[in-house]
């Protein structure tokens with residue numbers, strides 16, 4: 286039996302197809318666009334699977350549309366991250382609209398978790414808005430941050446306030462590299478304190494779109510007591526976890542447990 | 543709920559001075575919320591039809607009863623807190639109604655006279671008053687406030703400019719001298735309600751009132767006890783509603799109907815009939831009280847596949863767990879007993895408050911909870927602060943706990959349901 290795991294997020298829809306034994310057959314990423322369920326539908330229609338499990342903020346809509354099972358991003362990231370790194374003790378996922386930190390039990394289950402508030406502080410969205418304020422692309426902003434010696438303290442984590450703060454700093458003629466670094470530092474600080482609140486220990490798996498940002502990875506590594514692992518396909522960890530949960534369900538159904 | 547011959551209550555509401563269009567909007571919204579949260583549940587106990595009816599007539603028939611009672615010279619007293627003993631109000635011949643409001647309404651008006659960052663409960667009752675949409679407060683000849691948290695204390699000053707308000711002072715600790723102080727305050731309250739109704743509280747009337755209110759609590763205790771069984775015979779939402787209605791409804795009638803519901807639930811337990819699948823995760827909720835029509839968290843939990851099996855809150859066990867001893871001979875003795883029983887309620891406004899933590903852990907065991915969800919309204923300092931001690935105690939006892947801070951708005955529903963679902967997956 287083949288399964289399809291879908292992570293329907295606000296920025297992208299990620300898909301992972303797994304074979305019986307858990308081997309990845311295929312993976313794909315699409316832009317969410319204005320209608321994430323529609324973006325997800327193209328993957329569902331591609332076929333080649335018997336079961337669909339959805340996660341992400343569009344999971345309920347998907348459940349209604351295709352009658353699939355839905356699991357939360359928390360469970361999906363825990364499953365996905367511990368499949369890639371069996372030694373994982375914690376997971377950090379900084380996505381487009383939210384940040385999750387998860388502490389794992391010894392056998393890879395969720396022990397505790399925390400999510401950011403409804404606002405976009407500290408998420409991929411926040412970085413995007415700030416890059417625009419600086420006149421950078423996301424890649425340029427990460428590179429600028431890495432090139433800076435010190436970071437300029439940013440006082441606000443509210444996207445709207447921070448944006449005007451950044452604009453003000455640029456107008457004052459501050460070094461854009463230092464502003465970039467300051468922005469990354471403020472997210473890292475906030476993320477590290479969430480990790481501390483759930484008593485996360487290493488090895489920590491850093492997943493989600495923002496894990497592709499080398500400046501962010503460097504700062505989390507510097508501030509976290511313990512090893513930080515970044516999966517190659519950081520963005521599809523949730524979709525992988527969703528697919529794995531389907532396989533686990535099939536296994537329990539088969540044993541009748 | 544759309545019966546053929548619906549009575550038009552608009553003339554009565556107009557007489558009360560309600561703002562009719564705004565009031566229609568509120569009732570419409572509550573009706574919609576009720577339908578979505580309650581009526582679609584599967585396998586509901588039949589006894590719930592009484593509560594469905596009460597809610598459908600919450601501003602209708604029940605208000606008419608209050609209206610008629612007052613037309614014959616009866617007095618109605620509105621209250622906001624458990625520490626105002628309804629036994630005493632009844633013993634003076636008045637009716638007591640709970641006023642706590644559980645919906646976001648009239649905040650624009652409220653924010654003209656109060657800080658934005660005030661808890662939803664206070665904003666709601668002020669909003670209801672300022673926009674003239676609550677018939678209960680308009681039917682209240684007297685509102686009895688109390689000095690629990692700072693927000694309420696100051697809010698009663700503002701409410702006092704718009705309504706007849708009397709404030710009962712509460713101590714903040716529970717030492718013997720504090721209990722004695724509260725007993726004295728009850729003496730003041732006695733004078734106040736006697737003056738209002740023109741009736742003296744007698745040993746006879748107080749004994750009857752104690753018995754009646756205890757009977758109501760006994761019925762609620764029976765309902766609560768059935769929820770400890772698996773599968774739970776009633777949803778948490780329905781059980782919460784039963785407690786919420788306890789503050790408004792006619793006491794003997796309500797008691798009778800709740801005993802009938804309890805009979806049915808006990809039968810369900812005997813037959814192994816439940817409302818949620820056997821494997822549904824069992825949740826105990828603790829924290830800030832949930833005033834009618836605040837059903838948000840229960841709704842999220844139960845729509846996520848969990849089942850709420852207990853509420854350690856004022857709209858829950860704190861209200862019905864303890865009874866007033868019924869063997870007092872004199873008014874004096876009975877008031878003594880009342881003050882002792884009420885000072886035993888574990889509200890987060892008191893310090894120290896280990897009793898509440900003990901209650902939570904005991905309840906978690908008694909109802910066989912798989913996890914606890916600690917609920918606090920944003921800006922409710924007492925419960926938000928205490929959440930940390932509750933969390934620690936639960937973790938030490940090996941019970942998973944999720945802390946939720948929210949308000950009455952629908953804004954954070956998506957985020958809340960992700961957190962609740964993840965908690966249910968985790969435990």
Ligand code: SF4
Nearest residue numbers: 622623624690856889
């Ligand atoms: S929480 Fe405290 S202040 Fe509020 S109603 Fe209950 S006892 Fe009163």
Ligand code: SF4
Nearest residue numbers: 661663691693694922
């Ligand atoms: S105790 Fe909390 S919820 Fe109740 S009125 Fe005070 S601040 Fe509001």
